[in-house]
Amino acid sequence: MKELAQQLKEKNLKVTPQRLAIFQMLSNTVEHPSAETIYKALETTHPTMSLATVYKTLDALKKASLIQELNVGEDCFRYDARTHSHPHLICVSCCKVVDMDSIYLNDIRERVEKNSDFDILDEKIYFYGVCPNCKESKEH
Amino acid sequence: MKELAQQLKEKNLKVTPQRLAIFQMLSNTVEHPSAETIYKALETTHPTMSLATVYKTLDALKKASLIQELNVGEDCFRYDARTHSHPHLICVSCCKVVDMDSIYLNDIRERVEKNSDFDILDEKIYFYGVCPNCKESKEH
DNA sequence: TATTATATAAAAATTATTATCAGTAAGGTG
DNA sequence: CACCTTACTGATAATAATTTTTATATAATA
Structure with missing residues (x-):
């Protein structure tokens, strides 16, 4: 949490509840969820968050090297909070x-x-x- | 060529000019073209062939293990006529x-x-x- | 030849993702 | 704290790759 806030600030990215929620969710799962899955998982705790925000947040986190995007060969991407390259x-x-x-x-x-x-x-x-x-x- | 016709028959797939053309094109390139690229490459020699046919043919060839699909991380797939897994x-x-x-x-x-x-x-x-x-x- | 199964082309539909944009919130500055 | 600038959010429209549909054509088989 605090680390994320810190790192976001360093990259001139604002710390928002949505970003914290998405990053926390990704950090606490061993699954590798897609944008859609993340959106649905946060539906109950963050009912007002839109799917576009999920996409934009994932993009921001990815660009900040705080998460990585996986291309498993499905029709959508999956995301992983472990950023070092691993099989x-x-x-x-x-x-x-x-x-x-x-x-x-x-x-x-x-x-x-x-x-x-x-x-x-x-x-x-x-x-x-x-x-x-x-x-x-x-x-x- | 003949081999492909043979192989298609063995998998109960019909031998069509479109399938031959696409497979031949893939076999003769060291590039790894996308569906769109293949479609455009065959435009002159096969002007009536539709993009949907390219997609379905690639799918058929893929399922018959005659080609492989690459997922390089772009927004579309690429195809490779070499079917054994290689990096x-x-x-x-x-x-x-x-x-x-x-x-x-x-x-x-x-x-x-x-x-x-x-x-x-x-x-x-x-x-x-x-x-x-x-x-x-x-x-x- | 009649029948049946499969392939094709063109168009419409689907779906993941991106762009747009008006309204809102974050974080700094005085 | 009030203000200001800028980035972010949410709703929705747009985009693009792929799939499905439909009607037609072709080939295989009896």
Whole structure:
């Protein structure tokens, strides 16, 4: 909370209840909700907030590097309050999106740079598969 | 060519000039065009073909695993006639999308499976950076 | 040939996202 | 605290990629 307010101020962004609510909601979930999902989740506590505000807030937070946008291949974006690049795992059965500690893939960027001659700035890594839960329920 | 006709038949898909044209166009380019780009590229040779047909054909080819859909983070999809999963490099300066031989990353999927308990079926890996060309032109 | 299934083109519909704009609130300054 | 500037909000309209629909055409099959 206080951190967010601080960081917003540093970027000349105003601290508003809507921004706090959206950032807090994103920080407290392990899901990776879309704009629509966030909007609906805040409907009860912030009934007057419009969908446009959700979009604009997400855009502002994204530009301020306070959240990141995920492009899982669906028809809409998802958002993640963890801003350092880390791979995501998507369950093709239940559509859940979970974080993966990137420590396991630390050496990849280096390898790619060596082999491609690109200067790599960022990466987006998605793995698609069946999560432990869905594996189990399929077996029964 | 003949191969495609064969493969379409095997999947109970009809062989049509439009499908052949789109697949051929995709096979002969190292770019990774979008539906719109494909549509425009075929405008002269296939003036009657509609954009809806392009979309449906791409969808059919995708479902038949004859092409793959790329989600680079733009507002539309790109397509690739190489169907085995391989990482893509996107130049943030000139927006070029290039293929990367996946040999270099062969061991990753295994590592991820071990650490996540998912059964991994597929992966989408994108690296964003500056390509050799753009690096050079920036220096001068 | 008659029948059936699938493909196409054109247009309309859908849907995520963005733009517009009038009204409002935040945060600074005196 | 009152004022002022600027950024933000909310409602709605606009945009654009994609999907669906509908009518027609084509091919496969009996």
